[in-house]
Structures are given as C-alpha cells and as structure tokens.
C-alpha cells in the first residue's frame with residue numbers, strides 16, 4: 332500500500348514536470364499576436380477582438396496541457412504539443428470568426444413549405460429588397476409632407492396602394508375607406524378591438540376561438556385588448572340567431588375570425604357573411620373580420636378555394652378587416668387594417684397605434700410588394716411565384732440535382748425522385764397541398780437524421796424534411812441561385 336502510494340506520487344511528480352516544460356513553450360499573447368496571419372486579422376476586425384480570442388485559445392491550451400495525456404479526456408500528450416502550437420494562429424482566427432458570425436442567417440429551405448413560420452415566412456422580392464436598401468440608407472419623407480413642406484403622416488404611404496387594391500378608392504380617386512399598417516396581424520387585432528370595443532363585449536363564435544402558432548390565441552388577445560369575450564354557438568355550429576340573442580347594451584362589436592390553420596368537417600355550420608353583415612347593420616354594431624392571411628388575388632386556379640380574398644369581405648359589407656403582410660400577401664411582416672374611415676380614424680388616434688407602428692423599411696417593402704400587384708406582376712412576389720410553380724418545373728430541378736449528385740457520390744446514398752406534396756403553410760390553407768416532386772435520399776452508413784443535422788451545419792444551412800429514414804428535398808422553395816450551394820452541401824454532407 333505504502334509502496335503503491337509512492338509510485339503514484341512519483342508518476343504525478345513527473346507528469347507535473349512534463350506539464351511545466353510544455354507550459355513554458357507556450358508563446359505569450361504578444362508573441363502570438365505578432366504572427367503575420369493574426370496581424371492581418373487585427374487590421375480587418377480590430378485588435379481587441381483578436382486579443383480576446385488569443386487569450387481564450389491560449390487558456391484552453393494551457394488547461395489541456397495541465398490535464399496531460401489522460402485517456403478519455405481532452406488532454407494533450409507531449410507529441411501533440413508541437414502541432415497544437417503551430418496551429419495556434421488558425422485557432423485564434425477560427426475563434427474570432429465564430430464570435431463575429433451572424434446569429435440571423437439565410438438558410439436554404441428545402442422543405443417545400445412556402446410560408447414557413449420558423450424560416451421567416453414570406454421571402455421578399457428583389458425589387459422590394461432594393462427599395463428597403465434605398466429607403467433605409469437615406470433620409471426619406473416618412474413623416475414629411477413634401478407639398479406643404481410640413482410635418483406629414485407615415486400612415487399615408489402604403490395606404491395609397493392598399494386602398495386601391497382593396498377597392499376602398501374609386502377610379503376617380505374618391506375614398507370610401509382607409510387602411511393602416513402595424514407590426515403584425517396580432518397587433519392589428521389588438522388595436523382594432525381596443526380602439527372600437529374597450530370595456531365592452533365582443534361577440535365571437537366558439538368555433539372561431541382559435542390559436543395561431545403558440546403565442547396568438549383569440550381569447551388572450553381579446554383579454555389584453557380590454558374587451559369582454561362573449562362566446563356564442565358551439566364548436567362545430569354557430570348560427571346568426573346565436574349572435575342576435577347575445578347582443579345586449581354592453582355589446583360593442585361582432586368579431587369573425589378566419590379559422591386559418593384548421594378545418595372542421597362533418598356536422599358544421601358557420602353563419603354566412605351576409606347574415607352577419609345584415610345583423611351588424613340592424614343593430615348598429617361594427618363587424619370586424621380577422622382574415623389571417625389576406626389574399627389579394629384569387630388563387631383558386633392553384634386550388635386555394637377556401638382562403639377569403641380581402642377585397643371580397645369589404646365588398647360584402649364587413650366594416651373592418653385585418654390580415655398579415657407576410658402570409659399569402661408575400662410582403663414584409665406587418666398587420667394590415669382596412670375598412671370604414673370612421674372606425675379606422677379611431678384606431679389611428681389610439682396611443683397604441685404609436686406603439687405598434689412600423690418602420691420605414693416595412694413601408695418600403697410593403698409598397699414595393701403592393702406595387703407589383705397593381706402592375707399585375709405577380710411573378711415578382713416570391714410566395715405567389717413559388718405557389719404557382721408546377722410539379723413539372725420542380726421535377727426538372729430535382730432530376731438535375733439527382734444527376735449531379737449521382738456523378739459525385741459513388742454509392743454513398745440511394746437517390747430517387749417521386750411525387751409528393753408541398754405545403755403552403757404559415758397558418759393558411761389547412762390540409763391543402765400543392766403537387767410537387769421530391770428528391771428522396773437514403774444515405775448509406777449514416778441515419779437520415781444525421782444527414783439532416785449535417786445539412787443544418789452547412790454554410791448556408793439547409794433545412795430538409797425527414798420521413799421514414801429518408802431525407803426528402805422539395806425544390807419548390809429552393810431559389811435558383813441556391814441550387815449550386817445546395818448540391819455542394821449535399822455532396823459534402825454525404826462524403827465526409
């Protein structure tokens with residue numbers, strides 16, 4: 332026992348001595364920073380950042396040396412010391428680049444979900460992006476009336492186009508209503524309810540008390556707006572008479588909500604819009620409709636038959652509509668409010684409008700997007716263009732990618748192209764899919780989940796679907812200039 336203890340002490344002493352010798356070989360921070368590579372880096376990103384990274388890398392190496400060559404731990408043997416020392420400048424540079432890497436980055440969306448809530452919903456068109464750049468990097472007339480040379484209002488901007496697209500302005504330019512832009516549709520609903528019904532009751536069908544995403548629930552947003560929710564009907568059936576019976580002295584507003592992300596089937600009844608319009612008029616109450624998606628053009632040729640077109644609701648007599656800017660409209664994140672002027676003016680005068688207003692970049696992107704609609708140039712709106720891509724077009728791209736990969740891979744994966752379905756997504760068109768062609772990859776010697784994880788680590792990261800031990804790529808949502816980087820990322824992920 333005593334002998335064993337002595338041997339152990341001796342071993343420890345010699346390990347300690349070896350570590351001391353190695354530690355003395357480490358360069359000082361100043362020596363390390365005088366390396367040519369790091370001097371160049373310091374000119375590029377500034378010396379303080381390089382200094383910080385150098386300290387961290389040296390501290391890491393010091394710790395490894397102290398641990399010694401212990402198996403199973405991140406220790407360092409003496410033989411490994413020389414290469415580690417030679418690699419220090421690269422390690423420092425890698426650390427600097429890591430610290431400077433953007434958190435928000437472009438990704439390749441190979442899921443086929445056009446309005447992917449987690450991947451930034453609608454991508455902007457090139458012209459919209461160009462306008463954002465122009466307006467963001469210069470001064471603008473955001474709140475300046477160029478005619479009068481005096482303070483103006485920001486809410487006139489996108490309204491000019493929106494009013495026309497929604498039929499709120501006659502051919503002669505006469506206005507029958509107006510529109511407002513806020514941060515998102517959740518904000519739009521909040522502002523409308525608070526402006527028109529605070530302290531009063533709002534009647535809504537039990538079949539429309541929906542949740543969108545994980546953070547937008549109609550009952551919660553109503554509570555936060557300071558209105559009292561008055562539910563009527565049953566989950567599956569609500570009739571106009573249910574609304575009529577619930578109206579009382581405290582009633583301030585009738586609310587209709589488009590059930591964007593689910594579909595009730597079977598024994599179902601929802602009051603027709605006309606019946607609600609008639610009821611609201613007779614009882615002198617505003618009828619507000621949360622449309623969710625805000626489709627501006629009829630997409631029934633693409634099969635989107637159940638999505639309400641925004642202008643149709645206004646024509647039917649709804650007093651105020653709200654909808655998102657970055658769902659089927661295909662613009663920036665925004666909430667749009669449109670309808671009768673007397674109601675919209677109340678929203679505009681509400682101090683909440685100031686809190687929920689949008690920046691010049693949003694107006695710039697929204698105006699450019701709406702302008703594409705006005706010119707009938709729907710191909711300029713990426714979301715619409717992607718929805719309208721045909722399975723044949725997508726099939727061609729999938730076959731091209733397959734051919735390129737097959738040349739490259741020599742049996743590392745099994746590849747095929749088969750029919751599948753794309754999803755519109757973004758809390759619109761539940762259960763509705765677009766026919767597409769999928770590139771199916773069964774990797775050899777690695778799981779589909781592992782391949783998906785490697786693709787997420789690529790630069791730019793690639794997001795795919797995984798189903799039944801296969802990786803599925805839907806090129807509907809992959810832009811043309813992303814096809815080469817996608818092929819490169821796949822090749823690398825499968826090879827390494």
Ligand SMILES: *Cc1c(COP(=O)(O)O)cnc(C)c1O
Nearest residue numbers: 515516517543591622623655758
């Ligand atoms: C999507 C949606 C919302 C929320 O819109 P955001 O723009 O995400 O805030 C609200 N109501 C309905 C019916 C929706 O579909």
